[in-house]
Amino acid sequence: MWPFKKHTDDLSRLDVAILFVTSRCNARCSTCFYWRELNNEEGVMTLDEIRRLSASLPRFTHLLLSGGEPTLRDDIADIVAVFARNNAIATADMPTNGLLPQRTVDFAGRVLTENPNLRLTIGLSLDGLAETHDALRGVPGCFDKLFETARLLNDLRARAAAAGQDWDRRLALAVVTCLNDRNFGEYPRLIDYVRAHADVDQMVFEPLRGQKKDAALRPPSPEAVREAARLSLQNNRALIAKRNKDEMGIRLANLEVLHETQARYLETGRLPLTCMAGRRVAVVEHNAALQLCELLDPVANLRDFDFDFKAAWNCRAAVRQRRWIEKTPCSCGHCVIVGHSLGDDPVLRRAIEEKAACYSREE
Ligand code: SF4
Numbered sequence: 001m002w003p004f005k006k007h008t009d010d011l012s013r014l015d016v017a018i019l020f021v022t023s024r025c026n027a028r029c030s031t032c033f034y035w036r037e038l039n040n041e042e043g044v045m046t047l048d049e050i051r052r053l054s055a056s057l058p059r060f061t062h063l064l065l066s067g068g069e070p071t072l073r074d075d076i077a078d079i080v081a082v083f084a085r086n087n088a089i090a091t092a093d094m095p096t097n098g099l100l101p102q103r104t105v106d107f108a109g110r111v112l113t114e115n116p117n118l119r120l121t122i123g124l125s126l127d128g129l130a131e132t133h134d135a136l137r138g139v140p141g142c143f144d145k146l147f148e149t150a151r152l153l154n155d156l157r158a159r160a161a162a163a164g165q166d167w168d169r170r171l172a173l174a175v176v177t178c179l180n181d182r183n184f185g186e187y188p189r190l191i192d193y194v195r196a197h198a199d200v201d202q203m204v205f206e207p208l209r210g211q212k213k214d215a216a217l218r219p220p221s222p223e224a225v226r227e228a229a230r231l232s233l234q235n236n237r238a239l240i241a242k243r244n245k246d247e248m249g250i251r252l253a254n255l256e257v258l259h260e261t262q263a264r265y266l267e268t269g270r271l272p273l274t275c276m277a278g279r280r281v282a283v284v285e286h287n288a289a290l291q292l293c294e295l296l297d298p299v300a301n302l303r304d305f306d307f308d309f310k311a312a313w314n315c316r317a318a319v320r321q322r323r324w325i326e327k328t329p330c331s332c333g334h335c336v337i338v339g340h341s342l343g344d345d346p347v348l349r350r351a352i353e354e355k356a357a358c359y360s361r362e363e
């Protein structure tokens with residue numbers, strides 16, 4: 001029997017909105033799952049349309065800015081302010097390829113100044129040591145730029161702390177690695193390099209996913225994911241202890257269960273849970289197309305629904321795709337969406353709770 005009786009959704013469970021703010025990108029990554037849509041701004045949403053989208057959404061917790069390279073959009077800080085005001089988001093995450101250090105720092109400074117209750121995470125996308133990273137990203141010098149971005153963000157945080165601001169708690173730097181068959185061998189050295197050259201709060205990885213640009217690139221093996229997870233847990237224990245010790249248990253437990261779930265998916269081709277895409281998570285592309293998941297076809301365009309999000313969310317195509325996700329059951333290793341589905345599975349939720357208690361006791 002399917003776990004849900006109806007396939008419309010009242011939006012009350014929405015946790016995460018993934019918003020593609022632009023299709024423009026200044027990198028050419030081999031790992032990119034969005035490469036076919038890049039650098040085509042036809043129909044890109046205006047700030048006013050984004051305001052209307054936000055006004056038709058209920059409260060939710062996390063805004064994840066995506067693209068393209070989000071910092072290429074001039075009004076990116078205004079977009080965050082819209083969701084902080086209308087939807088009372090608690091956190092905003094922005095991944096960046098790090099090619100525009102000053103724009104990233106200006107964005108972080110504005111967001112933290114203008115939204116005093118918001119936590120902001122800047123996710124630096126780092127796919128290997130210098131040679132590997134620059135080759136995978138298709139831009140010479142990309143590695144050095146990324147570390148310059150990290151340094152400027154560290155300086156910003158230090159200046160804010162000296163001025164008595166609480167940005168130590170509200171600004172987080174994460175390093176996010178897309179793990180694949182070309183870079184997993186140097187993951188241990190990458191961890192050491194980051195620890196020596198930047199002050200980051202989290203360093204995580206995501207196994208390669210989607211229809212990437214370089215068809216020859218392969219995801220890591222399940223064994224490689226388990227080994228990377230072991231190193232990642234060790235590393236993140238030290239990183240989280242610096243500023244977020246009170247969150248240690250739950251964060252490590254979530255990471256451990258997520259990576260084991262991804263390894264099992266790579267082993268069997270099936271996720272051991274029902275994906276909550278289209279229930280916990282919504283995706284809106286730069287051109288106002290609504291998706292239940294980044295890896296599936298859009299179900300509607302919000303412009304056809306006059307930016308009435310709820311009407312688009314429950315249109316016939318959305319109901320059909322939600323049913324398909326549950327029935328298939330659809331499977332992949334998507335960190336954000338699968339990560340936000342773990343807590344809805346009773347077995348995995350219990351595993352997270354037990355591990356969180358263990359990790360907390362060890363501290
Ligand atoms: S992965 Fe990100 S940074 Fe790289 S080409 Fe795609 S959108 Fe640009």
Ligand code: SF4
Nearest residue numbers: 275277293330331332
């Ligand atoms: S399992 Fe993966 S591809 Fe399927 S809906 Fe969920 S996130 Fe999308």
